[in-house]
Amino acid sequence: NTWTTDLRYKPYRNWKKSYVHSLAKSVHYSFWRTDYHIQPATGLLNDPNGFSYFNGKWQLFYQSYPFGPVHGLKSWFHIESKDLVHWKNIGPALLPDSKFDSQGVYSGSALPVKNSLFIMYTGNTRDTNWRRHSYQNGAWLDPNNKITKLPNPLISNVPSNYTNEFRDPQITKTKTGYMAIIGGQNINLQGKILLFTSADLKIWKFQDELHFSNKILGCMIECPNLIFIGKKPVLIFCPQKLEKNILNYKNIYPNTYITGNRFDKKEATIDQPTSLKNLDDGFDIYATQAFNAPDGRALAISWVGLPDISYPTDKDGWANCLSLVKELTLKHDHLYQYPVKETQSLRKMPTFKNITIFNTNTILFKNTSNSYELEVDVPQNTNGDLNIMADSSNKYSVKISFNTIKGTVIVDRAKSGICFAEKYGFKRTSILPAHKPLTLNVFVDKSIIEIYLNKGYKVVTLRVFPNKFQNQINVSTKRALSIKSCLWNLTQ
Numbered sequence: 001n002t003w004t005t006d007l008r009y010k011p012y013r014n015w016k017k018s019y020v021h022s023l024a025k026s027v028h029y030s031f032w033r034t035d036y037h038i039q040p041a042t043g044l045l046n047d048p049n050g051f052s053y054f055n056g057k058w059q060l061f062y063q064s065y066p067f068g069p070v071h072g073l074k075s076w077f078h079i080e081s082k083d084l085v086h087w088k089n090i091g092p093a094l095l096p097d098s099k100f101d102s103q104g105v106y107s108g109s110a111l112p113v114k115n116s117l118f119i120m121y122t123g124n125t126r127d128t129n130w131r132r133h134s135y136q137n138g139a140w141l142d143p144n145n146k147i148t149k150l151p152n153p154l155i156s157n158v159p160s161n162y163t164n165e166f167r168d169p170q171i172t173k174t175k176t177g178y179m180a181i182i183g184g185q186n187i188n189l190q191g192k193i194l195l196f197t198s199a200d201l202k203i204w205k206f207q208d209e210l211h212f213s214n215k216i217l218g219c220m221i222e223c224p225n226l227i228f229i230g231k232k233p234v235l236i237f238c239p240q241k242l243e244k245n246i247l248n249y250k251n252i253y254p255n256t257y258i259t260g261n262r263f264d265k266k267e268a269t270i271d272q273p274t275s276l277k278n279l280d281d282g283f284d285i286y287a288t289q290a291f292n293a294p295d296g297r298a299l300a301i302s303w304v305g306l307p308d309i310s311y312p313t314d315k316d317g318w319a320n321c322l323s324l325v326k327e328l329t330l331k332h333d334h335l336y337q338y339p340v341k342e343t344q345s346l347r348k349m350p351t352f353k354n355i356t357i358f359n360t361n362t363i364l365f366k367n368t369s370n371s372y373e374l375e376v377d378v379p380q381n382t383n384g385d386l387n388i389m390a391d392s393s394n395k396y397s398v399k400i401s402f403n404t405i406k407g408t409v410i411v412d413r414a415k416s417g418i419c420f421a422e423k424y425g426f427k428r429t430s431i432l433p434a435h436k437p438l439t440l441n442v443f444v445d446k447s448i449i450e451i452y453l454n455k456g457y458k459v460v461t462l463r464v465f466p467n468k469f470q471n472q473i474n475v476s477t478k479r480a481l482s483i484k485s486c487l488w489n490l491t492q
């Protein structure tokens with residue numbers, strides 16, 4: 001297929017069932033399908049949407065283009081879970097079938113209201129000159145998973161002084177009603193977040209742009225999320241084309257966050273905001289969606305993939321997956337992210353292995369399934385390499401170089417298998433406190449790796465596309481090194 005614009009925007013009803021069937025078959029045989037991460041049945045997945053708790057279950061949707069591994073006409077696909085770990089496919093939920101979302105049901109969020117789930121999403125439309133007009137739309141999901149779109153948009157026009165790059169509403173409940181923050185761009189082409197309020201979910205008023213930084217935040221902000229940990233606001237967002245002197249990042253676009261001391265809704269202000277930080281130190285995190293769950297936890301899930309990048313699974317007819325669900329906490333004002341405790345229910349029998357090596361390369365585990373959690377404890381003031389998905393000669397591997405003298409972890413995917421996204425470099429560095437021991441929790445799942453450093457002080461997420469013979473874990477060092485490790489196979 002050559003994915004022309006016409007083909008990518010071909011109406012869903014015009015695709016033949018037999019085509020989708022053969023696509024599903026090709027996807028099924030893909031070597032890089034994950035075991036315990038959310039992935040599309042066919043085609044492309046991007047942003048997580050509508051993450052919420054409703055009807056006694058965790059509800060989640062994702063941006064879907066089911067007909068190929070490209071960004072085409074988007075819809076929402078619905079999945080649900082009892083434990084945030086085992087997910088069940090419910091099916092396509094919001095299709096681009098109305099005049100207010102004809103060119104794509106774009107990202108949004110959800111909020112339980114009485115006995116239904118209220119969904120707020122962006123409807124993307126284009127005029128005959130392919131100029132964009134964005135609507136913010138509403139829909140209801142009932143406890144039988146029946147969806148009813150509202151006949152008219154909640155917000156039909158972008159406020160003056162902003163452009164039609166206006167999308168991804170995050171709806172939340174406030175003391176007096178509802179609030180939505182929406183990603184946008186002002187007429188000077190600067191990234192902004194717009195704050196709207198509503199007393200009744202029907203009439204939405206533009207209040208102000210959100211004040212949280214005196215920097216120019218790129219040319220457009222996508223996927224804003226404001227959550228609270230204790231009373232402290234955490235704002236997670238994706239500024240496009242952000243200057244590198246504002247934030248040091250290597251990916252095409254960063255997924256960033258700030259924390260503050262207090263959120264003042266009336267003034268639309270986050271008090272004492274920090275500077276921008278990378279949410280993830282890895283290669284592939286974008287469009288993270290977070291919410292304050294009714295059980296008191298702040299939960300987040302990310303798209304593991306980036307806009308405008310091709311992945312080696314494209315040839316198999318699918319692209320991208322979602323991260324594990326992460327709990328967000330603040331410790332001494334530092335944001336920690338760690339897979340929710342329910343993730344431990346995937347663990348099978350542990351295998352412990354403690355080794356001391358001198359100036360050599362040693363096998364830690366052989367014949368791994370490439371679906372496991374590996375925990376490694378490294379003492380302070382040492383250094384070495386942990387090679388996962390390594391082949392027997394250690395020529396191929398994902399190389400995790402740790403240095404607990406300086407306090408750095410460098411992840412190198414240059415020789416991790418099939419190369420991709422070469423333009424954005426092969427290494428990412430995480431900075432940790434120096435002269436301190438290090439714990440690594442590495443979640444490996446066929447073609448995705450999530451590395452949590454010191455129980456979530458930093459996170460490094462990456463896609464990798466290993467060859468069949470890369471199923472070993474090696475450790476190498478230039479001086480004496482003792483490590484403790486434990487491996488659990490993870491299966492659903």
Ligand code: FRU
Binds near residue numbers: 046063106223
């Ligand atoms: C972010 C994004 C959103 C948009 C959606 C479309 O990845 O571009 O801004 O709503 O994806 O699929």
